[in-house]
Amino acid sequence: MAVLQILTPVLPSLGIGEPIGSQSDEVRTLITPAGWAFSIWGLLYLGSMLFAIYQALPGQRNDALVARLRWPAAGAFLGNALWAAYTQVAGLTVISVVIIVCALLCLLTAYRRISDWKPRFTTGQRWLAVLPLSALAAWLTAATIVNIAAALRFHGVELENGAVVTALVVLVGGIIAAAALIRGWGNPPFALVFLWALAAIYASGGQQAGVVAASTAAAALLVVAGALLGLRRTGASRWFG
Numbered sequence: 001m002a003v004l005q006i007l008t009p010v011l012p013s014l015g016i017g018e019p020i021g022s023q024s025d026e027v028r029t030l031i032t033p034a035g036w037a038f039s040i041w042g043l044l045y046l047g048s049m050l051f052a053i054y055q056a057l058p059g060q061r062n063d064a065l066v067a068r069l070r071w072p073a074a075g076a077f078l079g080n081a082l083w084a085a086y087t088q089v090a091g092l093t094v095i096s097v098v099i100i101v102c103a104l105l106c107l108l109t110a111y112r113r114i115s116d117w118k119p120r121f122t123t124g125q126r127w128l129a130v131l132p133l134s135a136l137a138a139w140l141t142a143a144t145i146v147n148i149a150a151a152l153r154f155h156g157v158e159l160e161n162g163a164v165v166t167a168l169v170v171l172v173g174g175i176i177a178a179a180a181l182i183r184g185w186g187n188p189p190f191a192l193v194f195l196w197a198l199a200a201i202y203a204s205g206g207q208q209a210g211v212v213a214a215s216t217a218a219a220a221l222l223v224v225a226g227a228l229l230g231l232r233r234t235g236a237s238r239w240f241g
Contacts, residue, residue, distance in 0.1 A: 001077035002052035006045050008084040017088030027092050027150040030166040030205030030212050033142075037200030040193070044139060047132025048077060054128040065117055065125055072110040073133055076140070079103025092150040104144050107137035115184040123241070134189040138177070142197035145173050163208075167215035170201060174219025178226030186230025188239050194223055 012019045024032060051073060060066045083099040090096070110133045121130055149169065152159070159165045177194045181187060198220045206213035231239075 001074045001081065002048045005048065005077045005080040005084065008081045009088070011085060011088050017085075020084060020087055023087055023091050024150065027153040029146075029149045029153055030163060030209055031146050031149045031169060031201055032204060033146065033197060033200030034203040036203075037197060040139060040196060044132070044136050047135060048073075050128050051132045052077075054124060060124075063125070065113075065121075066129055068113045068117075069110050069129055069133060072106045072113070075106035076103045076110070076133075076136065079106060092147060092154050094151050094155065097144075097147050097151045100140065100144050100147050104137075104140045107133065107140055111137045111180070111184060111187075111190070115187070120238070126239070126241070131189045134184075134187050135193045138190040138193035139197065141177060141180070142173065142194060145169060163211050166205060166209070167211040170198075170212065170215045170219050171222075174198070174215075174222040177219070178222040181223065181226035181230045182233075184230060185234045185238055186227045186232075188227065188231075191223055191227040195220055198223070 009020060011017050021035070021038070051069075054060060055063075055066045055070055055073075079099055079102050083096060083103060086099060087096050114130050114134065149166070177190075181191055184190060198216050202213055202216040202220075206216050
C-alpha cells in the first residue's frame with residue numbers, strides 16, 4: 001500500500017486522467033493552500049516507505065506498538081492511493097471526500113494508539129513509526145477540510161459570505177488540531193505539519209481576504225498552545241528521547 005500510494009499519482013503520465021494539481025485548480029477556494037505546500041508529499045511518501053520497511057523487519061515482528069499501527073497505516077496508504085486515482089479521473093467530487101475521510105479515520109486510529117502508548121518510545125519507533133504517521137495524520141486532517149470545500153464548489157454549491165465561512169472553517173480546524181495535540185501529548189510532528197498547512201492557506205487565501213488571514217493566524221496560535229499544553233503533561237523526553 002505504501003508503494004501503491006506513490007505510484008497512483010503518475011497515472012496522468014500514462015494518459016489516464018488529469019494531474020491532481022490541475023483538478024484542484026479548477027475548484028480552487030480561499031482555503032486551498034499555496035502550491036508550494038504540496039511539496040511536503042515527498043517527505044510524507046518517504047516516511048511511509050520507511051515505516052513500511054521498518055515494520056516488515058524481523059526485529060519488529062513482536063513489537064507491540066508497531067503491531068497496533070500496521071493495519072491503520074495500510075488502510076491510510078490504500079485510501080491515499082484510491083483518492084489519487086479517483087481524483088485524477090473524476091475530480092474533487094463528494095466521492096473524493098468519502099475516500100479521504102476514510103483514510104483520515106485510519107490515521108486518527110493510529111494517532112490515538114500512539115497517544116495511548118505509555119512506555120517510552122524506542123529510537124526506531126520514534127523516528128520510523130510515530131513521526132511519519134503523525135505527520136501524515138496532520139496533513140490529511142488539513143487536506144480533508146480543503147477537499148470538502150473544493151467538493152462543494154465542484155458541485156456548484158456557493159455559500160454566501162464565503163470568506164467569513166472559510167475563516168470559520170479554518171478556525172474550527174485549528175480548534176480540532178489543538179484538541180488533538182492536547183490529547184496526543186503535544187505531538188511535535190503533528191503540530192509542525194499542521195502549521196505548515198496553515199502557513200500555505202495564509203499565503204494563498206489569507207492574501208485575498210483579511211478575515212481568512214486573521215482566522216489562520218488565530219488557528220496557528222491555537223495549535224501552538226495545544227502543543228505546549230500537551231508537552232507540559234509529559235515533557236519533551238517522550239518525543240526526543
